[in-house]
Amino acid sequence: MGLFKKLDLWSVWDGLEEIADCYYDAPERDSQYWDYYSDQINEMGILAADMMDELRGLKDKIWYKLPIKKLEFYRDDGEESTPTGISWFNTAACLLTDTDMVELLNSEGKHMDYSEAAEEKKKRIKVLERLTKEQQMWLYTEVIGFITRYLELRAAYETITAVIRELEYHQSFVIGKDGVIAPDTAYL
Numbered sequence: 001m002g003l004f005k006k007l008d009l010w011s012v013w014d015g016l017e018e019i020a021d022c023y024y025d026a027p028e029r030d031s032q033y034w035d036y037y038s039d040q041i042n043e044m045g046i047l048a049a050d051m052m053d054e055l056r057g058l059k060d061k062i063w064y065k066l067p068i069k070k071l072e073f074y075r076d077d078g079e080e081s082t083p084t085g086i087s088w089f090n091t092a093a094c095l096l097t098d099t100d101m102v103e104l105l106n107s108e109g110k111h112m113d114y115s116e117a118a119e120e121k122k123k124r125i126k127v128l129e130r131l132t133k134e135q136q137m138w139l140y141t142e143v144i145g146f147i148t149r150y151l152e153l154r155a156a157y158e159t160i161t162a163v164i165r166e167l168e169y170h171q172s173f174v175i176g177k178d179g180v181i182a183p184d185t186a187y188l
Contacts, residue, residue, distance in 0.1 A: 004100035005151070007093045009086050010107045012150050013055060019048035019157050028164040032181075037160050044157050051150065058142055059085035066135055091124045092143035 006015075023045045028034060062085030090108065093099050101117035112120060128136060173180050 004103075005098050006103045006107075007096060007099045007147055008104035008107045009055070009059070009089045009093075011103060012147065013052065015150065015154055016048045016052045016055070019153065020045045020052065022157070022161075026161065028161050028168075031164050031168045033164050033167045037164055040160055041157070044153060044160075047153055051146075051153065055146065058146060059089060061085070062088045062139065062142070065138060066131065088139060089143055091128060092139050093147060094121050094124050095128075095140070096144065096147065 006012075023038070023042050026041070066085075066088050087108075090104055094101060094104060101121055102112060102114055105112050105117060105120060110120070128139075131139070173182060175181070
């Protein structure tokens with residue numbers, strides 16, 4: 001993990017999609033250690049699929065719960081004429097200090113460098129300040145709570161896949177039905 005994380009809606013969606021598809025598409029599937037961790041990875045994939053449905057619903061709830069104003073910073077599949085729940089999700093996500101603002105802005109179609117991103121973050125915080133306290137608390141609770149659960153799932157997924165890769169790299173001995181199985185190659 002890097003210093004900054006991609007926490008905009010599209011990056012969160014891609015991360016969940018990767019976890020949901022990993023049971024069938026993960027490069028670690030070819031490892032001899034896959035069977036030891038496949039149940040956990042399958043459970044994480046199911047959780048990620050559920051979270052994808054929840055994210056889709058959250059985006060719609062945000063759309064209906066918050067005021068409809070012309071926001072200058074959003075993109076919903078190329079349509080820039082209507083405000084969306086995506087812009088509010090990303091605006092709430094920008095409050096987290098480890099959100100990669102440049103990535104967030106790039107995903108919205110605005111290409112900026114780090115100096116311009118700080119100014120954009122200030123602009124977004126001013127938009128949040130115009131919401132009522134009730135709307136602010138609801139938005140923060142929903143979005144930041146979701147992002148926290150996403151980060152926990154992502155950390156668990158990355159830990160398990162890293163363990164598989166590390167075991168594969170060191171080519172450890174494995175206990176099988178017929179006893180101890182020696183690795184194909186060993187590093188001395």
